[in-house]
Amino acid sequence: MAESITITDNRTGESFEVPIVHGGVDSSAWKKNLPGVWFTDPAFTTTASCESSITDIKGDEGILRYRGYPIEQLAKDSNYLEVAYLLVNGELPTTEQYDQWAHDVTHHTYTHENFRRRFMDGFHFNAHPMGMFVSSLAAMSTFYPEAKDVEDPENRKLQITRLIAKVPTLAAAGYRFSIGMPYVYPENDLDFATNFMSMMFKVAEDKYECDPAITKALDILFILHADHEQNCSTTTARTVGSAHADPYSSVAAAAAALYGPRHGGANEAVLRMLDDIGSYDRVDEFIEGVKRGDHKLMGFGHRVYKNFDPRATIIKEAADNVFKVTGTNPRLDIALKLEEAALNDDYFKSRKLYPNVDFYSGLIYQSLGFPPEMFTVLFAIPRVAGWLSHWSEMLEQDSRIARPRQLYVGADVRDYVPIANR
Ligand code: CMC
Numbered sequence: 001m002a003e004s005i006t007i008t009d010n011r012t013g014e015s016f017e018v019p020i021v022h023g024g025v026d027s028s029a030w031k032k033n034l035p036g037v038w039f040t041d042p043a044f045t046t047t048a049s050c051e052s053s054i055t056d057i058k059g060d061e062g063i064l065r066y067r068g069y070p071i072e073q074l075a076k077d078s079n080y081l082e083v084a085y086l087l088v089n090g091e092l093p094t095t096e097q098y099d100q101w102a103h104d105v106t107h108h109t110y111t112h113e114n115f116r117r118r119f120m121d122g123f124h125f126n127a128h129p130m131g132m133f134v135s136s137l138a139a140m141s142t143f144y145p146e147a148k149d150v151e152d153p154e155n156r157k158l159q160i161t162r163l164i165a166k167v168p169t170l171a172a173a174g175y176r177f178s179i180g181m182p183y184v185y186p187e188n189d190l191d192f193a194t195n196f197m198s199m200m201f202k203v204a205e206d207k208y209e210c211d212p213a214i215t216k217a218l219d220i221l222f223i224l225h226a227d228h229e230q231n232c233s234t235t236t237a238r239t240v241g242s243a244h245a246d247p248y249s250s251v252a253a254a255a256a257a258l259y260g261p262r263h264g265g266a267n268e269a270v271l272r273m274l275d276d277i278g279s280y281d282r283v284d285e286f287i288e289g290v291k292r293g294d295h296k297l298m299g300f301g302h303r304v305y306k307n308f309d310p311r312a313t314i315i316k317e318a319a320d321n322v323f324k325v326t327g328t329n330p331r332l333d334i335a336l337k338l339e340e341a342a343l344n345d346d347y348f349k350s351r352k353l354y355p356n357v358d359f360y361s362g363l364i365y366q367s368l369g370f371p372p373e374m375f376t377v378l379f380a381i382p383r384v385a386g387w388l389s390h391w392s393e394m395l396e397q398d399s400r401i402a403r404p405r406q407l408y409v410g411a412d413v414r415d416y417v418p419i420a421n422r
Contacts, residue, residue: 009034024048038405044230045303050238050397054087054389055229059304064311066227067091075314080222081105081192084164084385087227088392101161108165109186109195111173112143116183120173125180130265130376132174133167134255140166141248148246150395159247160388167384168192171377172199178373184208193218196381201369214368217322221361224311225379227386233257233264237387238394239402247391254387255380261298264383266358267375270299271366274331274338283337291347299359300342301351311357319364326367335363 005025008015018029027039041047056065064071067086074083078092085093085101093101119139123132140163141147147159169186176183176199184199190208193215198208228234237254241247258264273295277286290297302309323329339355342348358379365375 007033022051038407040407044235049230049235049402050394050399052229052390052393053090054393055227055386057229057304059302059306062305062308062310062313064228071224071310072314075220075223078223079192080219080226080382083223083226084382087385087389088160088164104161105165105192106186106188106195108162109169109188111140111166111169115139115143116173120177120183123174123177125178127174127178129171129174129178129373130255130259130380132177133171133377133380134252134259136170136174137163137167137248137255138252139248140170141246141252144246144248147248150241150244150246153396156247156392156395160392163247163251163388164385167381168196169199171374171381172196174377175200175371175374191215191219193222197368211325213321213325217318217364218368220314220318221364221378222382224314224357226382227389228383231263232260233383234387234390237391238399241391241394242399242402247388250391251384251387254383258380258383259376264358264376264379266298266356267362267365267379268372270335270358271331271362271372271375273298274334274362277334277338280333280337283334283341287338287341287345291345297338297342297348297353299362300348300355301353302356305354305356306352308354309356312355312359315357315360315364319360319367322364322367329363329367331366332363335360 003021004017004019006015006017007030014033016029016033018025030037030039039047054067056068057063066074066083067090069086069092074086078086081102082093082098084105085098115136119136120132144159144162146155149155173183181203184202186195187198187208190198194208194210197210197215197218202208230238233254236257237250240253241250245253261269277283286295287297289295319329319332323332339359342353348354361379362372362375365378366372370378
């Protein structure tokens with residue numbers, strides 16, 4: 001069987017053949033043979049915007065792999081820093097490479113004092129931590145103007161290390177500002193997750209201490225969120241990066257996309273939804289409201305996963321381990337009943353709607369002590385590694401600037417009418 005498709009232009013009767021490569025057909029054959037005829041695909045549901053060797057998702061089978069490694073194995077046996085190295089560099093590190101990477105990331109966690117004292121302090125008292133996070137990423141580009149040289153691979157490497165190292169510091173600074181607490185400096189002898197918890201929650205103690213089960217759960221959540229191929233925010237990072245914007249600006253744009261409730265903002269929305277439902281016996285009424293179209297069931301549905309989201313399965317296990325330490329989150333009963341009701345209902349079954357990564361993550365974050373406003377920031381911290389891996393891959397691919405076409409459906413040419421005559 002030929003691995004190609006044949007397209008016939010019925011206006012002229014002419015045909016052309018396009019090979020199918022890696023499951024896709026190259027649009028340049030279309031462009032060459034049918035100039036001026038554009039694909040209409042506003043939400044990119046059938047468009048592959050790039051070739052990538054970072055993350056493999058097979059949505060129908062619930063498969064997620066980073067650089068070929070199954071997410072289940074990474075969540076069980078790896079740690080976030082190693083996964084970040086894998087995403088950025090393509091291979092798991094040797095001991096020597098890992099030690100150097102951990103050292104580099106640990107020694108780039110500080111920010112310029114102007115950032116804390118002037119930039120962060122300028123926010124309104126009730127600023128949303130995700131809004132602060134997006135802005136502080138963009139502000140970082142002004143502290144590192146040399147990052148503009150995006151074509152230098154060594155420079156790219158340095159900025160990637162800086163960004164992965166600094167995002168927990170930026171995230172925690174936003175939170176501390178929002179609750180009026182002094183900023184906590186990073187500590188070099190703490191691992192990535194514990195250092196973040198310390199910057200978030202340390203008060204007056206000499207050394208912040210955290211149950212290892214808690215930091216392990218947070219690290220697993222970081223691994224699960226580290227990349228997810230061409231989602232809305234990653235596509236944004238690649239698109240903005242294709243204009244050769246510096247990595248801080250590209251990642252700030254990606255974080256802005258993540259902020260939306262259809263994307264990374266869903267974890268906060270899930271918690272608010274559970275609060276609105278309020279009690280176990282109101283679940284059925286809420287489900288009926290979803291079916292009437294009154295509201296969405298947040299944390300359900302995915303563009304790619306149409307069977308189950310493997311991250312949601314791992315998160316449920318991580319939640320059990322956290323609840324053993326913190327006690328059960330009182331909203332868990334409502335969440336479980338929602339899931340059960342939805343999985344047995346034709347509305348959700350026929351549309352292939354299953355719990356996604358955001359359905360249970362918020363319950364864990366809340367039990368770890370994070371307020372709902374921080375949930376999307378917690379998604380963003382590890383996703384920075386994914387965004388940067390894609391940004392870097394895109395630059396290595398000698399990509400052209402992202403510039404889609406449109407189908408113009410507006411007014412035809414008309415003469416300007418002075419305001420007094422309208
Ligand atoms: N609750 C109720 N109905 C839904 C939901 C939902 N959560 N998600 C999709 N549907 C319905 C939708 O109304 C449509 O129905 P119909 O065919 O009758 O018009 C059908 O299912 C197909 O949905 P869609 O909107 O065409 O699907 P999409 O691929 O464009 O959107 C999505 C995917 C994730 C944006 C959407 O499912 C959604 O809004 N979910 C809730 C928000 C959420 O949990 N987002 C987190 C996604 S996972 C983390 C991440 O990667 O960001």
